[in-house]
Amino acid sequence: MTASSHPRSGFRLADLTWVDAADLIGDGLPVVIPIGAASRAHGPHLPLGTDRLVVEVVAERLLASLPVLVAPCIAQGFQPAFMDYPGSQHIEADTFQALVTEIIEGYLRHGAERILLLNNGISTEAPLKLVAQTILQRHGVRIATADLPRLGSTSASADDLDERDTSLLLAIAPALVRLDRLEQMAEDAAEDDEDGFIEGDDEPRLLSLRRPLRFTPEERAGGVLNRTGTTGDATTATAEKGERLLAAVIDEIVADLRQLWPDL
Structure with a gap:
């Protein structure tokens, strides 16, 4: 079981014995580390594990296209903006950075020379740059990072994140999307507009300044009121959009990896 005998596909590390893992790492296969929260609020219509579900599907499709080793997903992360919603979990930036750094160093210790962080998060981007x-400073190894929200047909902004995530879930796990709540959310938003109230309208759009965000379902000092825990309008989401987005993301990552590592 070597890279040369499987030139177009990879392996999940969790499915291998340590002997097989040693052989494949020794053959130079890149290690792909998915990072996506398994417990972050995405509104009342999407599961807490949305980020993890999406990044694991992306990893599976990469594995089907390239000779890579997909590591187990890191499913906890730096998610301060949604920590007030029940079920959401958040670890401090220092803890998150230490966790990812030690995992990477474990693979380096076993002989890996090429590593890709497959990151499905926005708040995790800055800590991962530091990782x-x-x-690089400790080991002289340049880690590659693919930030999924920045890839595909358009880069995600706060206005379209919910449509993007909902489309992706409709494509990969439609049974987990609460369409009945999606309809109710649209009705609530229309009522809010009629009342002259828009969630988070106390947060001005600043062109040259930036401040940290902490959304809250109830009034809280320093928080931005967001009763549903959503960012954007999900009513226009479709499974077709999700499939197109997934295909575009995979195409971009595969093209870049083959440019970075031409032997793949």
């Missing part, structure tokens, strides 16, 4: 810099 990559730490690995």
